[in-house]
Amino acid sequence: MPNTFLNNLNWRFATKKFDPKKKISAKNLDQILKAIQLTPSSYGLQPYHIIVVTDQKLKDKIKKYSFLQSQVSDCSHLLIFCTRTDLKKRINDYIDLVSDGNKLKKINLQGFKLMTMTQVGKLKTPEALTWSAKQTYLALGFAMAACAELKIDSCPMEGFMPKQVDKLLKLPTYLKSVVLLPIGYRAQGPEHPKFRYPKNDLFSQK
Numbered sequence: 420m421p422n423t424f425l426n427n428l429n430w431r432f433a434t435k436k437f438d439p440k441k442k443i444s445a446k447n448l449d450q451i452l453k454a455i456q457l458t459p460s461s462y463g464l465q466p467y468h469i470i471v472v473t474d475q476k477l478k479d480k481i482k483k484y485s486f487l488q489s490q491v492s493d494c495s496h497l498l499i500f501c502t503r504t505d506l507k508k509r510i511n512d513y514i515d516l517v518s519d520g521n522k523l524k525k526i527n528l529q530g531f532k533l534m535t536m537t538q539v540g541k542l543k544t545p546e547a548l549t550w551s552a553k554q555t556y557l558a559l560g561f562a563m564a565a566c567a568e569l570k571i572d573s574c575p576m577e578g579f580m581p582k583q584v585d586k587l588l589k590l591p592t593y594l595k596s597v598v599l600l601p602i603g604y605r606a607q608g609p610e611h612p613k614f615r616y617p618k619n620d621l622f623s624q625k
Contacts, residue, residue: 427567432609434572434601437493441604447569448496451602454565458558462535464509466551467558468594472497480587485579485599494574494601499584500559502551505593507540552597559598572605 443451448471455469472478473496481499482491491497503509514532518525539550559575566573576599584596 424564424568427570428564429613430570431563431567431573432613433574434603434605435488435490435574436606437490437495437572437601437603438606439493439603441495443495443571443603447571450569451562451565451571454561455558458561460554460557461550462510462513462531462539464506464513464535464539465554465558466503466506466509467555468501468503469558470499470501470588472499477587481579481584481599484583484587485576488576488578490574490576490601491579491599493603493606495603496601498562498600498602499588499596500555500598500600501590501594501596502548502555503593504544504547504551504595506542506547506551507536508593510535510540548595555597559600562600562602566602571602573600573602575600 452469452471458465460466472481475492478492478494478497481497482488485491510532513535514525514528518528539547542550563573563575577597579596579599581596585594588596590596
């Protein structure tokens with residue numbers, strides 16, 4: 420089978436059983452993180468932070484708050500996708516980074532700043548969390564696609580207790596964990612053939 424993007428997506432599945440002895444190389448991990456870094460987001464704000472957990476004791480503790488699902492502790496690396504609610508600060512930081520100390524560039528970005536502050540900067544915490552989570556899931560998708568390209572297994576998980584995990588990780592109040600992504604190498608293949616709804620169910624043309 421040719422090593423194409425679509426074939427790699429067909430190869431992947433939500434791996435429930437990881438081989439704890441097989442570890443992802445630093446080079447491959449860096450490529451996965453690079454894919455996350457390159458993920459597009461609304462206004463380019465990338466309102467998320469990803470925690471990479473390799474410490475086995477910490478993974479075991481997180482497993483307790485993940486309904487004892489083994490992939491959390493047996494994976495090579497556990498990526499914790501956290502969404503940001505400090506959107507005003509994020510916008511100001513974005514302006515500072517893009518202008519890179521150039522006063523003229525910063526002036527030219529004031530229209531963009533006004534728009535983003537009006538659209539998302541004024542969101543209160545619950546709405547900011549919802550908006551940012553949508554962007555975070557884009558990053559999750561890119562991470563999973565990068566894993567498939569590298570023949571690394573992954574398993575997106577919402578089945579955990581976010582508040583307890585946030586407390587365990589001592590996250591600042593502006594960060595909230597929304598999804599886990601254990602990554603590593605499968606201990607066994609999929610138990611069932613891949614199922615996806617047919618194209619005529621998913622797509623239509625007008």
